[in-house]
Amino acid sequence: MKDQFNRLTIFWFVFTSLISIFCLGIYVWGGSEALGWQEVSELIPQTVPLFAESNPSVSSSIFLVRQHYLIQSISPAVWPSIIGAVIGLVGTIILIQGIQAWSKIHWRQFLLGIVIWFGIILWKNSSLPLQDWLSFLHGPWVALSCFSAVVLAVLSSSSIPSLLLETSHSSDLENSKKKWGAFMFFYLINLILSMGNLWGLWTSTLYIPAFILLEISFTLELFRSLRYENKLYQRLIIALFLLSHSLLLPFLFNNNEAGIRALETWLIMTHLCMTLLFPFFLWTNFKEPILKNLAIYKVVHKAHFIPIFLIQIGVFILSSSWVFARQGTAWHQIVAAYYNEQGDVEHFLGNKSLEEIAYKNAMIHSKLNAKSNVSLARMSQMVGDVEKQAYYLQTSQIKFPSEKNFVALANIYGNENQWFESLFTLKKAFQQFPQSPHIATQLSRAYEQLKQIDSAAYYLVLAKELALENPIYQANLLYFDVRYQSKLVSQQDVNDWSTSTDHALQANILAQSWNNKQRLSSNFPKESFEATPEVRDLALIYNTCLFFKSQAPLFPFDQWKKESTWVQKFPEITYLEAWQDYYHQQPLRALNQLDLLIQQANTTQAKEYQAVLSTWKQELVEKKVKIKIESLLQAKSALQSHPFTPGVLQQSLPFLHRANKHTEAYQASLAALQWNENLAIYYPIYIQEAFLQGEIQYADDAMNRLKKLDPSLFSSHEANFAKAREKALNRQKFN
Numbered sequence: 001m002k003d004q005f006n007r008l009t010i011f012w013f014v015f016t017s018l019i020s021i022f023c024l025g026i027y028v029w030g031g032s033e034a035l036g037w038q039e040v041s042e043l044i045p046q047t048v049p050l051f052a053e054s055n056p057s058v059s060s061s062i063f064l065v066r067q068h069y070l071i072q073s074i075s076p077a078v079w080p081s082i083i084g085a086v087i088g089l090v091g092t093i094i095l096i097q098g099i100q101a102w103s104k105i106h107w108r109q110f111l112l113g114i115v116i117w118f119g120i121i122l123w124k125n126s127s128l129p130l131q132d133w134l135s136f137l138h139g140p141w142v143a144l145s146c147f148s149a150v151v152l153a154v155l156s157s158s159s160i161p162s163l164l165l166e167t168s169h170s171s172d173l174e175n176s177k178k179k180w181g182a183f184m185f186f187y188l189i190n191l192i193l194s195m196g197n198l199w200g201l202w203t204s205t206l207y208i209p210a211f212i213l214l215e216i217s218f219t220l221e222l223f224r225s226l227r228y229e230n231k232l233y234q235r236l237i238i239a240l241f242l243l244s245h246s247l248l249l250p251f252l253f254n255n256n257e258a259g260i261r262a263l264e265t266w267l268i269m270t271h272l273c274m275t276l277l278f279p280f281f282l283w284t285n286f287k288e289p290i291l292k293n294l295a296i297y298k299v300v301h302k303a304h305f306i307p308i309f310l311i312q313i314g315v316f317i318l319s320s321s322w323v324f325a326r327q328g329t330a331w332h333q334i335v336a337a338y339y340n341e342q343g344d345v346e347h348f349l350g351n352k353s354l355e356e357i358a359y360k361n362a363m364i365h366s367k368l369n370a371k372s373n374v375s376l377a378r379m380s381q382m383v384g385d386v387e388k389q390a391y392y393l394q395t396s397q398i399k400f401p402s403e404k405n406f407v408a409l410a411n412i413y414g415n416e417n418q419w420f421e422s423l424f425t426l427k428k429a430f431q432q433f434p435q436s437p438h439i440a441t442q443l444s445r446a447y448e449q450l451k452q453i454d455s456a457a458y459y460l461v462l463a464k465e466l467a468l469e470n471p472i473y474q475a476n477l478l479y480f481d482v483r484y485q486s487k488l489v490s491q492q493d494v495n496d497w498s499t500s501t502d503h504a505l506q507a508n509i510l511a512q513s514w515n516n517k518q519r520l521s522s523n524f525p526k527e528s529f530e531a532t533p534e535v536r537d538l539a540l541i542y543n544t545c546l547f548f549k550s551q552a553p554l555f556p557f558d559q560w561k562k563e564s565t566w567v568q569k570f571p572e573i574t575y576l577e578a579w580q581d582y583y584h585q586q587p588l589r590a591l592n593q594l595d596l597l598i599q600q601a602n603t604t605q606a607k608e609y610q611a612v613l614s615t616w617k618q619e620l621v622e623k624k625v626k627i628k629i630e631s632l633l634q635a636k637s638a639l640q641s642h643p644f645t646p647g648v649l650q651q652s653l654p655f656l657h658r659a660n661k662h663t664e665a666y667q668a669s670l671a672a673l674q675w676n677e678n679l680a681i682y683y684p685i686y687i688q689e690a691f692l693q694g695e696i697q698y699a700d701d702a703m704n705r706l707k708k709l710d711p712s713l714f715s716s717h718e719a720n721f722a723k724a725r726e727k728a729l730n731r732q733k734f735n
Contacts, residue, residue, distance in 0.1 A: 016238070031255045036073075036074050038069065038070040041066070041535035046062055048511075063543060065535065067472050067476055073381055080249045091243040096114070135342075138341075139342065148243035155237065162220075168180035190213075199265075213267060217271070256337050261333055266334075269330075277311055339358045356379055386412055394409060401429075403429055410423075410425040426442050456480070482512050498523045533569045546579065558577065586640065635655035662693060665692075669690075672685065680710035687724070699725065
């Protein structure tokens with residue numbers, strides 16, 4: 001039995017310690033925030049010469065990426081409440097076992113009473129759906145858990161003084177007094193400092209936070225109870241520990257700060273009262289053992305004159321009076337936390353109306369608690385109620401200012417085109433958070449919207465200095481350089497940043513190099529990458545294709561065009577596909593695609609595309625190619641790469657005819673003529689192919705056109721045309 005008891009003791013100590021450490025870890029981490037940063041990228045077109053060497057008059061747009069931040073509302077997590085419910089269920093079972101053992105009622109009768117009670121409740125509420133049952137049971141669980149934490153704080157208020165008493169005991173009485181007095185003095189000072197920081201009386205960092213003391217005292221009291229022979233007390237402390245932590249877990253993770261602050265306030269009150277009463281308790285009960293320097297820490301729980309539980313009752317009364325002397329602040333906070341937790345559960349269950357009611361009930365008891373205000377702001381954002389969202393965000397800032405709340409509020413003003421209000425909000429935020437690159441970035445954007453370019457540049461540089469290695473701020477500086485010719489970035493910085501894998505930064509480096517006619521660093525990556533329909537990727541794809549031309553990697557535009565997401569977010573995809581085809585040996589297909597785009601585009605785009613089309617046509621016509629074709633494969637490849645080169649056409653078409661690919665030969669000659677109707681050199685080639693295909697009428701029309709366009713050229717081929725026409729007529733007679 002002793003071994004079994006030891007194993008059970010070790011299990012409970014390890015299990016509860018792990019829960020306590022886990023909660024402390026969440027407390028140090030800060031929990032899941034209700035608001036999160038969301039990077040937003042904008043495509044800003046910048047006009048540049050498209051063919052700087054061959055045709056400087058043709059200009060087009062490349063894309064700059066301008067980045068800033070939106071604030072994304074984050075819904076509360078459900079898993080802490082689920083784990084907390086499991087822990088709370090275990091604690092409730094242990095508490096019921098303890099009550100049964102204390103009352104000495106036979107377990108069958110006790111269980112029968114519980115079953116009957118639960119059966120009656122189930123019968124009276126049998127019409128409730130499962131969601132309403134979960135909501136119905138959640139309220140009593142939260143209330144029981146809150147009460148457990150309150151009681152455990154009182155019961156554990158003597159655990160730290162008892163530990164200090166044990167630690168300070170030495171072989172010499174005077175030495176023991178000095179040690180314990182010093183320990184208790186510093187512990188008392190820490191409680192006072194923690195209380196002042198919690199209540200806003202002063203600001204100090206030289207103290208142990210109240211929540212850490214709460215976890216230490218809870219764990220110490222549980223460890224002390226496991227050393228006692230009183231099994232009922234052991235069960236009580238274990239049950240209270242589990243029940244209290246079943247609520248602390250969702251409070252901490254979902255940042256229900258009203259509940260945490262209420263429990264911290266209650267802990268400080270109870271521990272301060274106990275710290276002041278504990279010396280009198282020791283002297284009253286253990287005066288003679290103290291004078292003999294005996295180890296009284298072993299028998300503190302066995303005081304006979306004034307038992308410890310009477311002191312704890314006194315602590316509870318004093319602390320309760322203190323709470324209501326402070327206008328019941330801690331009481332209202334714990335009630336607000338109760339409704340906040342109820343609101344989170346209604347959110348999980350999908351009942352929006354009850355969720356809103358719960359958060360508003362919480363604000364009745366604690367109007368300035370951040371959890372309720374931010375949650376209601378999230379709900380207002382979901383339904384598009386901007387005024388309410390701004391109100392709740394503003395209210396949440398009064399007691400707990402947050403850079404994310406400031407930015408969210410400033411963004412609301414900006415979206416309503418109230419940029420001065422947005423600027424004032426951000427300036428106020430920057431006064432409280434001067435080391436925030438996020439706020440500096442938002443300030444730059446607000447100044448840019450107000451056309452105050454110098455101030456916008458100042459805050460962009462400041463944001464970059466506050467986060468030197470963050471590519472967002474580097475890319476924004478490059479954007480500003482190109483957009484406003486501000487010269488904020490040195491060439492050495494550009495070279496250093498060229499190795500970055502950030503797509504926005506790469507896109508802006510290409511834009512700056514093109515706009516400033518500077519040489520691109522040899523370290524700049526040219527490899528293909530896994531692209532998504534996201535603004536930064538789109539800008540990099542666009543700039544890469546236009547900048548590198550034939551050296552650009554091949555992108556699967558044909559596949560992307562089949563996906564609606566790509567087409568909706570990136571309507572330039574067809575233009576880029578044509579660009580890629582032209583510079584990757586598919587010029588004829590590129591011309592056809594671009595011609596189709598011109599017919600569909602608006603006036604401005606059509607002029608831009610038409611200029612590109614004319615330049616491409618001119619390049620293909622003027623391209624001087626010396627190539628000797630000796631096979632069908634070479635003929636096809638040459639026609640694909642150089643469709644408008646007369647020498648290529650004259651050498652390639654006979655190979656197509658030998659392979660019985662007469663239609664392909666005709667189409668090649670027709671394409672060359674259609675794209676160059678005013679160039680006489682293509683007419684003889686087409687006329688011969690038209691006669692071979694039996695297209696006599698088309699051939700006659702072409703001859704008439706050539707006769708007007710270039711009479712001398714027509715005369716030199718007239719005899720050949722006549723022979724070809726005669727053969728075509730004979731073939732028609734024969735057929």
